[in-house]
Amino acid sequence: MKVLGIDPGTAACGYGIVHESDGRIRALDHGCWTSSARERPEIRLRGIFDGVTGLIAAHEPDAVALEESFVGADARIALFVGQARGAALVAAASAGVECTEYAPARVKQAVCGYGRADKGQVGRMVRMILSLDVEPPTSHAADALAVAICHASMPPLARMAS
Template identity: 80%
Template sequence: MKVLGIDPGTAACGFGIVHENDGRVRALASGCWTTTARERPEVRLRVIFDGVQELIALHEPDAVALEESFVGADARIALSVGQARGAALVAAATAGIECAEYAPSRVKQSVCGHGRADKGQVQRMVKMLLALDEIPPTSHEADALAVAICHALMPPLARIAAS
């Protein structure tokens, strides 16, 4: 199974693609799309939409997994993260790829063993699980790889429930 994981955001949107075979996962690609606040919102969302479409065309994933929005104190940030999620979801739907969403605590639980892991722990566990030479350069990239790992290693019935 090949999974495209996405850590949505308009300023920084992480992505990671993993391939799972017989319970082992390996990274195929990862990175982060960035935009600035000076860019118009529709342009920022188009970067994400186009990026997801390009990755789907290039890697042909079986699924797209996204981290659910964390609703903090700032409603504007929650709104922009929701818009980024929407751009990614529409790009996946356009390609006919099923999507699943996971709460941040579920992703941390599956990758680190507990749902309250900090960013550094997630980065270190992603490095270890994927046998990477280095820790992913940004927390957004690490989180995207983590959500892809979470989906790829999720038991089949639980995957259906997350869809």
Template identity: 85%
Template sequence: MKVLGIDPGTAACGYGIVDDSDGRIRALAQGCWTSGARERPELRLRRIFDGVVMLIAEHGPDAVAVEESFVGRDARIALFVGQARGAALVAAATAGVACTEYAPARVKQAVCGYGRAEKGQVARMVRMLLSLEDEPSTSHEADALAVAICHAMTPPLARMAS
């Protein structure tokens, strides 16, 4: 199973693609789309949409997994993250690829065994699980790979309940 994981955000949106076959999970691609604070919002969202469409066309994932928004103290940030999630979800729907969303705590539980793991722990576990030489370049890439790993490792019946 190939999974495209997305860590949504308008300033930085991470992506990671993993392949789970023959009992082995490996990374196929990872990266991060970034934009400047002065860039128009519709252009930021278009970059995410186009990027997801391109990755789906290039890698043909079986599923897209997106991290759910964490609503903290700043409602504006939550709104921007929600918009980025929407761009990714619409891109996947346009390509006909099923999407599943996972809460950050569930992703951390799946990857680290602890739902309140810190970003550094997530990056280290992603490196170990995928046998990477180095940790991902950014926390956004690490989180996106973690979301993809979470989906790939979730049993099919549990995925249907999500």
């Protein structure tokens, strides 16, 4: 199973693609798209849409997994993250790829064994699980790989229930 994981955001949107086979998970690609706050919102969202569309075309994943929004004190940031999620969801739907969303605590639990792990712990565990030479270059890429690992390592019935 190939999974495209997305850590949505308009300023920085992480992506990671993993392949699970016979209980082993390996990374195929990962990175982060960034955009300037000076860019018009529709241009930023089009960049995310185009990026997800391009990754789906290149890697043909079986699923797209996104990290759910964490609604903190800043409603404006939550709105921007929601817009980024929407762009990614529409790109996946346009390609006919199913999407699943996971709460940040569930992703951290799956990858680190602790639902309140910090960014550094997530990056280190992603590196270990995927046998990467170095940690992903940004926390956004690490989070995207973590959400992809979370989905790929779920038992099939649990994936259906998510």
